[in-house]
Amino acid sequence: MNTLQTDILIVGAGPGGLACAKLLAENGRKVLVVERNKTIGSKVCAGGITWDGLINHVPERLIERGFKKQYIFSNAQKIVIREKNPIIATINRKTLGRWMAEQAVRAGAEIITNSRVSAVNGLRITLHSNQLQSREITCTHLVGADGAASLVRRSLNIPVRNIGPGITYQVNGSREQMEWHLNGRAFGYGYGWVFPHRDTFSIGAYSPQGNMGAQELKKNLIRWAAERGYDLQQEQCRAAMINYDYRGYEFENRWLVGDAAGLASGLTGEGIYPAIVSGETVARRILDPAASDAAIRGMVKKQQMHHRVIKLSARHPAFSFMLMEVLIMLLRLRVVPFRSLEMTS
Ligand SMILES: Cc1cc2nc3c(=O)[nH]c(=O)nc-3n(C[C@H](O)[C@H](O)[C@H](O)COP(=O)(O)OP(=O)(O)OC[C@H]3O[C@@H](n4cnc5c(N)ncnc54)[C@H](O)[C@@H]3O)c2cc1C
Numbered sequence: 481m482n483t484l485q486t487d488i489l490i491v492g493a494g495p496g497g498l499a500c501a502k503l504l505a506e507n508g509r510k511v512l513v514v515e516r517n518k519t520i521g522s523k524v525c526a527g528g529i530t531w532d533g534l535i536n537h538v539p540e541r542l543i544e545r546g547f548k549k550q551y552i553f554s555n556a557q558k559i560v561i562r563e564k565n566p567i568i569a570t571i572n573r574k575t576l577g578r579w580m581a582e583q584a585v586r587a588g589a590e591i592i593t594n595s596r597v598s599a600v601n602g603l604r605i606t607l608h609s610n611q612l613q614s615r616e617i618t619c620t621h622l623v624g625a626d627g628a629a630s631l632v633r634r635s636l637n638i639p640v641r642n643i644g645p646g647i648t649y650q651v652n653g654s655r656e657q658m659e660w661h662l663n664g665r666a667f668g669y670g671y672g673w674v675f676p677h678r679d680t681f682s683i684g685a686y687s688p689q690g691n692m693g694a695q696e697l698k699k700n701l702i703r704w705a706a707e708r709g710y711d712l713q714q715e716q717c718r719a720a721m722i723n724y725d726y727r728g729y730e731f732e733n734r735w736l737v738g739d740a741a742g743l744a745s746g747l748t749g750e751g752i753y754p755a756i757v758s759g760e761t762v763a764r765r766i767l768d769p770a771a772s773d774a775a776i777r778g779m780v781k782k783q784q785m786h787h788r789v790i791k792l793s794a795r796h797p798a799f800s801f802m803l804m805e806v807l808i809m810l811l812r813l814r815v816v817p818f819r820s821l822e823m824t825s
Contacts, residue, residue, distance in 0.1 A: 482615050486512045488766065489605065489619035491597050491632055493520045495752050496738030497625030498580035499537070499759030505587035507767050512617070513589055514607055516596035521577020523627075524720035525752070526648050526675045526682040528658075531566045533753035533824040542579055543569045544678045547658040550818060554662045556805050559812040567818060568658060570677045576752075597626070600635035603733060621766050623735045625759060628723035630740035640742065642725035642787070644670065645694035646749050647701055648684035649715040655681040662808065664801040666704040668692045669793035671748075683710055686722065686749040688790045694719055722749045724787070726780055729773075735762045743779060743823075747786035750823045754779050779823055786821075 488504055490497045493515035505511045529538075531546065546566030552559050561567065581591055595609035604618045624632025628643060654676065661672040670687030685701040692700070698719070702712045723739045724746035737743075738755030745751070757775050764771040789807075793800030810816040 482613070484615060484617045486510060486617060486619045488512070488621045488623065489514070489617055490623040490625055491600075491605065492624070492626035492630075492740070493577070493581060493591055493593070494523060494625060494627060494738060494755060495576065495580060496740070496755035496759040497623065498577070498584050499756040500623055500625060500737055500763045501584040501589040501591070501759075502580070502587045503760050503763035504766060505584060505589040507763075508588075509767070511584075511589040512619075513584065513591040514595045514597060514605075514617075515591065515593045518594045519574065519577075520581045520591070520593065521572075521574035523573050523577075524646065524648060524718040525573050526646075526673060526684055527570045527573055527677060528673070528675045528682075528750070529569050529571050529752055530750065530819075530822040530824055531569050532819065533822060534569075534571075534756070537753075537756050538571070538576065538579065542571055542575055544572055545570050545676055549658070551657045551659045552662065552808055552811065553659065554804055554808050555664065555801070557808050557812070559808055561811060561818045563818075570658075570675050570682075571752075572677065597631055600632050602635075621733050621735065623737060623762060624740040625737045625755075626740050628721040628739040630723075630736065632734065633736055633740050636731055636734060636736075638727050638736075640723055640725045642689050642742070642746055643721045643723045644686060644688040644691070644746065644749070645697055645719060646684065646686040646722050647694065647698050647717060647719045648682045649712050649717055650677075650680050650682055651710065651712075651715055652680055654679060661704075662804045663704065664804065666700040667697070669790065669797075669800045669804070670697070672701060672704060683712065688724075688746050688794075690794055722746075722751060724783060726783060729758060729762060729776060730765065735766070737762050743776070743783065745783055745786045745821075745823050746790050748821055748823075754783075754823050782823055
């Protein structure tokens with residue numbers, strides 16, 4: 481097997497890996513990104529992005545829809561959060577992926593798609609590619625940006641215990657309202673959503689670890705949607721796990737970003753922004769080991785706050801539904817700002 485030597489090897493061309501690649505390449509480092517899928521951006525996702533967080537990272541033209549109002553439903557309440565400026569927007573993951581990949585390549589990074597890393601041994605990986613023979617690559621820095629089931633993370637023997645299923649159906653048609661449904665009967669202490677895109681909308685659900693398995697969540701989502709006139713049996717179901725089990729990101733020239741690092745929110749499932757910010761922070765730390773990692777620490781603090789709500793709900797399931805109602809009331813009264821649910825620090 482032939483062996484290739486590179487400087488920085490990034491496994492995974494999701495938002496975390498691409499953000500990291502761009503910044504490193506811009507600063508003159510030799511970067512190779514390997515991605516198992518043929519197409520970049522085909523990730524299972526509802527495409528909701530927090531406006532404050534991502535607007536600084538992507539051009540406005542990539543935004544599909546922006547929402548100044550959020551509709552939140554529970555068993556007992558229906559509230560509308562209104563802001564002067566959009567609070568959340570939707571984005572097409574393929575469009576985001578294509579744009580981020582272009583940026584990284586323009587900066588000088590090399591991206592190889594259709595190539596799966598099958599083994600990781602320290603700073604040496606084995607790559608299987610359709611076009612090329614299997615080969616080994618060694619590097620000076622290895623960045624695991626390979627998502628919730630990260631092989632790089634496994635190679636570091638870091639377990640993942642806090643991980644929950646997310647399910648989405650991308651349905652043709654247009655919807656006006658961005659909706660969050662905290663329906664304990666259907667989604668436990670997770671939630672369901674309707675996120676409108678340009679000509680489609682995502683309807684889906686997420687549930688934190690230990691609350692509801694993927695099959696039960698799917699069954700409940702289909703029933704819940706049918707009660708609202710959506711026939712999801714006719715649509716394509718896409719599901720994936722969301723990792724919110726953060727246990728560090730820096731391991732002697734081996735790094736984890738985004739879902740691989742467990743940086744998504746366990747409460748809301750938001751993970752695109754944490755992936756981009758952690759990708760950039762890791763790039764800065766590779767360039768300068770003294771660079772600040774305040775952005776990651778800020779997100780981890782937020783994540784831990786979300787974690788405490790999940791733990792409380794898991795310990796007292798009956799109480800959790802009351803907690804949800806209280807949370808919604810506090811959101812309505814603006815005692816708790818909607819932004820406190822976002823991963824922006
Ligand atoms: C149903 C659902 C809905 C969601 N909705 C939202 C939302 O609305 N807003 C939000 O912010 N977040 C959402 N998320 C979470 C969000 O999708 C992730 O947090 C985000 O994509 C993480 O980015 P990443 O770059 O860390 O990883 P990913 O986007 O998962 O990218 C990892 C990449 O690595 C590649 N890869 C994996 N293994 C290998 C390997 N062995 N070799 C080579 N390549 C590999 C994958 O193909 C992939 O391209 C949702 C998740 C789910 C499941």
